[in-house]
Structure formats: structure tokens, C-alpha cells
Amino acid sequence: DAKGKYLLPGIIDDQVHFRDPGLTHKGDIESESRAAVAGGVTSYIDQPNTVPHAITQELLAQKYQNAAGRSYANYSFMMGGTNDNLDEILKTNPRDVAGLKLFLGSSTGDMLVDSSAAIESIFTHTPLLIAVHCEDETTVKNNLAHYKSQFGDDIPVAYHPVIRSEEACYLSSSKTVALAKKTGARLHVFHISTAKELALFDNSIPLAEKKITAEVCIHHLWFSDQDYASKGNFIKWNPAVKTAADREALWKAVLDDTIDVIATDHAPHTLAEKEQVYTKAPSGGPLVQHSLVVMLEAVREGRISLEKVVQKMAHNPAQLFQIEKRGFIREGYHADLVLVDCNSTWTVDASNILYKCGWSPLEGTEFHSQITHTLVNGILVYENGKVHELRAGQRLLFNRNE
Numbered sequence: 337d338a339k340g341k342y343l344l345p346g347i348i349d350d351q352v353h354f355r356d357p358g359l360t361h362k363g364d365i366e367s368e369s370r371a372a373v374a375g376g377v378t379s380y381i382d383q384p385n386t387v388p389h390a391i392t393q394e395l396l397a398q399k400y401q402n403a404a405g406r407s408y409a410n411y412s413f414m415m416g417g418t419n420d421n422l423d424e425i426l427k428t429n430p431r432d433v434a435g436l437k438l439f440l441g442s443s444t445g446d447m448l449v450d451s452s453a454a455i456e457s458i459f460t461h462t463p464l465l466i467a468v469h470c471e472d473e474t475t476v477k478n479n480l481a482h483y484k485s486q487f488g489d490d491i492p493v494a495y496h497p498v499i500r501s502e503e504a505c506y507l508s509s510s511k512t513v514a515l516a517k518k519t520g521a522r523l524h525v526f527h528i529s530t531a532k533e534l535a536l537f538d539n540s541i542p543l544a545e546k547k548i549t550a551e552v553c554i555h556h557l558w559f560s561d562q563d564y565a566s567k568g569n570f571i572k573w574n575p576a577v578k579t580a581a582d583r584e585a586l587w588k589a590v591l592d593d594t595i596d597v598i599a600t601d602h603a604p605h606t607l608a609e610k611e612q613v614y615t616k617a618p619s620g621g622p623l624v625q626h627s628l629v630v631m632l633e634a635v636r637e638g639r640i641s642l643e644k645v646v647q648k649m650a651h652n653p654a655q656l657f658q659i660e661k662r663g664f665i666r667e668g669y670h671a672d673l674v675l676v677d678c679n680s681t682w683t684v685d686a687s688n689i690l691y692k693c694g695w696s697p698l699e700g701t702e703f704h705s706q707i708t709h710t711l712v713n714g715i716l717v718y719e720n721g722k723v724h725e726l727r728a729g730q731r732l733l734f735n736r737n738e
């Protein structure tokens with residue numbers, strides 16, 4: 337009986353770090369996919385900065401083997417690019433791998449791709465969707481050196497968006513968008529965080545025809561630089577959370593379709609890791625359990641319609657990645673479904689956080705909507721606060737030719 341509730345297609349989160357294999361003290365396939373289904377996320381795309389990095393076909397295949405039968409939600413893993421693995425990239429099967437990830441700015445995991453020649457060669461030759469992390473490395477390095485000379489390692493975290501600055505983001509994303517235009521590559525720019533970068537994207541083209549698409553993450557829509565004082569390293573992300581004016585511009589870009597997708601960049605680290613000084617505390621935080629409730633809160637506040645939320649978090653990721661038979665409630669499609677109660681007040685606290693790391697940047701936040709049921713491939717995996725021990729997740733397939 338779903339009276340008074342909304343039935344939505346399951347959320348597809350195209351950018352998560354579930355840390356498996358190799359970093360499983362932070363999170364693993366089981367723990368983070370349990371949290372995902374509790375948050376209404378029925379499919380996810382995991383990033384290659386696991387250990388070992390998923391940068392050869394053999395390592396990518398091992399990562400898939402490692403996950404088989406363990407995930408509560410459907411999954412795909414990105415192939416990772418480096419300065420010298422073009423041969424391996426070109427062997428990737430687009431039918432069963434979501435795409436290629438390039439870290440064009442360094443972040444957790446030392447996967448920086450910084451050879452212009454290698455990047456151009458990848459853009460020229462791969463038919464894969466290329467998803468990028470854009471921050472200009474030299475700018476970030478110089479800014480960091482400047483503040484280190486002033487503060488040592490204990491730089492106040494409020495300088496994070498000054499170090500990982502608007503300029504660093506724009507320099508990298510503008511260069512990358514220009515390269516995609518020159519080469520005809522299929523580019524998806526992850527986690528846009530500044531107003532300035534939005535001019536790089538065109539909202540006059542329907543999604544099906546776009547060759548360059550953009551994404552925003554939950555933290556860049558929810559937090560602003562005013563929150564560093566209370567949240568500290570718990571909102572330290574790469575790219576950094578920027579100003580309230582940037583946040584407003586990102587919301588506008590979601591509404592006018594300059595931005596195509598909303599995701600999380602779910603990136604758990606342990607409390608002990610996050611509690612270190614600025615230069616040692618890793619960037620990233622867990623969000624996959626709370627992305628849909630954050631957006632339902634925005635619906636309640638009148639910022640966005642429920643239809644638009646579903647478009648940006650289910651329909652568009654499915655279309656953009658050409659995911660087979662998911663992202664819509666349709667006859668013949670997999671039954672990845674979520675029931676939400678938009679009149680239920682609760683607070684994020686230690687008793688309801690399912691992440692292995694055990695903390696959330698939203699701890700103490702009161703929400704007024706709740707995910708009550710989640711079905712993955714027609715199987716009820718989450719019900720009123722309880723995850724059923726049913727690992728119903730399947731490997732995602734894509735409507736693309738091999």
C-alpha cells in the first residue's frame with residue numbers, strides 16, 4: 337500500500353568511490369551499496385582510484401570479479417586513464433563498461449593525467465565517454481605552497497576554495513572542453529563547482545545531441561564556504577565547496593538544463609583520517625545514502641520540482657551513459673523503483689548512518705522526506721529502515737556496439 341507516497345525510478349549515481357578493492361577500511365562494495373539502496377540509489381558507477389587502480393583490462397576485470405554477487409545495487413566500474421595506457425583504454429568494451437575516467441587534477445589516489453600529448457591522443461582515439469575531474473594542477477600547487485609558507489601544515493580549511501580556486505577549475509575545464517570540441521570526443525565534466533565554468537556548456541541542445549555534458553554534486557548544491565567554520569575538513573572536497581553565489585548559479589544551471597546530471601562523488605574516509613590537519617586530511621565525504629533526501633528537501637522548499645529531480649538523477653544519467661533498460665518506470669525495463677514519503681521528519685544521526693566510516697557531513701540535519709522502500713531488479717532490498725540481505729545488484733549494460 338503506497339498511499340500518499342511517490343513512486344520514482346531508482347536513482348542512478350554516476351560518480352561514487354566505494355573503495356573496493358584496496359581501501360576497504362574506508363568502505364566496501366557491501367557497506368556502501370547497502371547505504372545506497374537505503375538512500376534510493378539503485379545503480380552506481382564506481383571510479384578507478386581503488387587499489388590497484390583500474391587502469392588495465394586485467395585489473396578492471398578483477399575489479400568486476402571482486403564485486404560479483406556482493407552488491408545490493410546495480411553497478412559499473414570506470415576504466416582509468418593514465419599518461420601511458422592508451423593501448424589498454426582502446427581495448428575497453430563500451431557495451432559493459434560505463435566509460436573512461438581521467439583525473440586532470442590530482443585528488444585521492446595519485447591518478448593525475450598531466451601529459452597534454454597523452455590527453456589529446458586519448459581524446460582523439462577513444463570512442464568511450466570520457467568523464468573528467470578538472471582542476472589545474474600548477475595553480476593548485478602554487479596556491480598550496482603560498483599558504484603552507486604562511487601556516488605550515490595547519491592551514492585553516494576555509495582556504496581550501498582559495499587554494500583549489502575558481503581559476504584552477506576554469507583553467508582546466510575550459511581547456512578540456514576546447515579539446516573535446518577540437519577532437520569530437522564525448523566529454524562529461526564531473527562536479528562543476530563554480531559559476532564561471534557554466535558558460536562552457538550549452539543548454540540549447542537536447543541531451544540526446546550533446547557531445548559535452550556537465551554534472552553537479554550534492555555538496556556543491558547544499559554547502560557553501562560559510563560552512564567551513566562549523567564543518568571543517570568534513571566538507572573538504574576536491575573540487576572545493578565554493579561561495580554562496582557559486583551555489584546559486586549551480587542551482588540555476590540545474591533548472592535551465594546547463595547541467596545535465598546530479599550525482600554525489602560519494603567518497604568516504606575514516607573519521608581519524610578526516611580529523612588530521614588540513615594538508616593531511618583527505619578530500620571527500622560520504623553522501624550516497626542522503627542525495628535523494630537532500631533533493632527532496634529542495635523540492636519541499638520550492639527550489640526545484642520533483643520531476644526535475646527525477647530527470648537529473650535517474651532519466652538523464654541513464655540516457656547520457658546509454659544504460660540499458662534503466663532510469664525510467666517503463667514496461668520492459670528493470671524494476672529499479674523507490675517509494676518516498678514526502679511527509680516524514682527525521683534527523684541524520686549515528687543510529688541511521690549506514691556508511692562503513694560511520695559519519696556524515698549532514699549529521700544533525702533534519703529532513704522532511706524519507707525513502708521507505710527500494711526495489712532493485714524487482715526485489716525489495718530496503719524497507720522502512722531495514723536493508724534485506726539480498727544482493728540483487730547486477731552489472732550494468734550499455735546500449736552501445738562493441
Ligand code: DOR
Binds near residue numbers: 604
Ligand atoms: O574530494 C574528492 N575525493 N574528490 C575526488 O575527486 C576524489 C575523492 C576521493 O576518492 O576521495
